[in-house]
Amino acid sequence: MKPAKIALESYYDVMKRQGITRRSFLKFCALMTTSLGLSPDYISKVVYAMETEVRQPVLWLHGLECTCCSESFIRAAQPLAKDVILSMISLDYDPTLMAAAGKQAEDCLAQIMETYKGNYILAVEGNAPIAQEGMSCIVGGKPFSEQLNRAIPDAKLIIAWGSCASNGCVQAAYPNPTQATPVHKLVTADIPIIKVPGCPPIAEVMVGILVYLLTFKELPELDTQLRPTLFYSKRIHDKCYRRAHFDAGRFVESWDDEGAKQGYCLYKMGCKGPTTYNACATTGWNGGTSYPINSGHGCLGCSEEGFWDKGSFYHRLTFTKNPVCR
Numbered sequence: 001m002k003p004a005k006i007a008l009e010s011y012y013d014v015m016k017r018q019g020i021t022r023r024s025f026l027k028f029c030a031l032m033t034t035s036l037g038l039s040p041d042y043i044s045k046v047v048y049a050m051e052t053e054v055r056q057p058v059l060w061l062h063g064l065e066c067t068c069c070s071e072s073f074i075r076a077a078q079p080l081a082k083d084v085i086l087s088m089i090s091l092d093y094d095p096t097l098m099a100a101a102g103k104q105a106e107d108c109l110a111q112i113m114e115t116y117k118g119n120y121i122l123a124v125e126g127n128a129p130i131a132q133e134g135m136s137c138i139v140g141g142k143p144f145s146e147q148l149n150r151a152i153p154d155a156k157l158i159i160a161w162g163s164c165a166s167n168g169c170v171q172a173a174y175p176n177p178t179q180a181t182p183v184h185k186l187v188t189a190d191i192p193i194i195k196v197p198g199c200p201p202i203a204e205v206m207v208g209i210l211v212y213l214l215t216f217k218e219l220p221e222l223d224t225q226l227r228p229t230l231f232y233s234k235r236i237h238d239k240c241y242r243r244a245h246f247d248a249g250r251f252v253e254s255w256d257d258e259g260a261k262q263g264y265c266l267y268k269m270g271c272k273g274p275t276t277y278n279a280c281a282t283t284g285w286n287g288g289t290s291y292p293i294n295s296g297h298g299c300l301g302c303s304e305e306g307f308w309d310k311g312s313f314y315h316r317l318t319f320t321k322n323p324v325c326r
Contacts, residue, residue, distance in 0.1 A: 060094035065126030069162035072200035122155035129178035173308035199302035236273035239281035271298030
């Protein structure tokens with residue numbers, strides 16, 4: 001017998017049931033419109049979508065990873081992670097956050113895949129090692145690659161959540177003994193893929209992507225690496241508050257020197273901001289309070305492909321010509 005389809009509430013229905021006021025709901029819609037870089041004219045469209053669309057079923061799988069993406073996500077500030085899980089999406093499977101475990105959890109996964117066949121978003125955190133028949137990462141007693149391959153064909157969209165899923169990250173660094181493989185290399189069907197790289201990615205970026213999908217019912221514009229240009233079109237260097245020091249030739253030459261105390265540019269200390277596309281300098285971390293450069297450490301370039309294999313994080317970049325702002 002096939003599992004019965006479950007009636008899903010709209011986003012606003014769930015918010016009302018939780019006691020969220022109309023005023024707070026409208027404030028949330030306005031904040032998300034702003035974070036997406038849209039004009040105020042779009043607020044009404046976001047409101048309409050939140051009021052009429054049912055919550056999107058999401059399956060969140062975990063492969064070979066350190067769970068830093070989930071750790072980042074649960075610290076989302078605008079909105080809070082609990083509001084995303086309880087009000088925005090129907091997170092039907094996530095072994096890190098769900099109460100069920102073992103056979104109960106795996107039965108839930110199978111049920112949701114059948115009930116919402118062709119209609120669920122597959123969010124993947126981590127990659128799939130395929131050496132030694134995938135035995136380096138076991139989920140539910142079987143290689144993670146098997147679980148992933150079962151879930152991919154009936155997904156309507158795949159989100160590669162974090163650098164592990166997007167490009168392999170440290171597991172796929174040379175010599176990659178487990179043959180850790182990013183998600184897109186395992187997808188053979190014609191299924192849209194969105195990459196949200198970062199180690200970890202910014203929580204508000206993920207939320208913004210979900211709101212965009214809900215509001216416009218289409219993929220956001222993607223760059224050549226399948227990253228949403230909403231958040232990955234500008235270099236850290238372009239928006240860095242230390243950029244004026246770079247332009248003036250004022251650099252930190254060694255840790256704790258006078259330049260470091262004055263907040264000079266970290267380019268000579270290995271900062272990868274000039275070649276890294278991400279929203280860190282504009283969106284920030286921990287509720288927008290900071291990001292690595294603001295804390296006195298250079299950007300590692302974690303949202304770029306193969307960043308682990310590009311040499312020391314503390315060796316300065318070299319260019320055939322000076323980096324030019326877009």
